[in-house]
Amino acid sequence: AQSVTQLGSHVSVSEGALVLLRCNYSSSVPPYLFWYVQYPNQGLQLLLKYTSAATLVKGINGFEAEFKKSETSFHLTKPSAHMSDAAEYFCAVSGGNTDKLIFGTGTRLQVFP
């Protein structure tokens, strides 16, 4: 069985500040982990993915995430927030012989000027 927990349904940062969105996973098989971003009334866009290669994964728009097996975490970070980063962010896990994605409950990021 797999699950994802996103701590903090809302995160607010100032423009230029560090962004940290937390994701912890549970998986009985080696996990594949993903971060997606959703803008209002749109579908999901892939930010980055972890597929058992490098533990530090770089994605689009300056985001990156580090897979830490010992902590069962895959937190998303960005050194300097931009106003355009305001959106909903979803962490997701898959693994084993299934394509199903299990999503976290999402974190809404607000960026203040």
Place this chain on the structure above:
Amino acid sequence: GAVVSQHPSRVICKSGTSVKIECRSLDFQATTMFWYRQFPKKSLMLMATSNEGSKATYEQGVEKDKFLINHASLTLSTLTVTSAHPEDSSFYICSAADNTINQPQHFGDGTRLSIL
């Protein structure tokens, strides 16, 4: 690459009508497509997994007779909400995966369905 087109983006219709939503993979072949429902300010709930040439696999609690899924080709899956009622109003999103297990799903832009 990896573009998924979903149509229509918004539908408003009367209670009792049926609504069809299309999901197309434009530049890759998708053996598997997924249909999700998203309630306001909530996460995505997987409704069903659509497999080309075979019956869809529905998640527990999803009425297969209510939400008809057809995956007639490697680039097209359709979701038909039959005899829609106001409680079916929601944001429906499809995604498609290429033929490789555990590769990212690529999402359409969603369909906002409003039943009056």
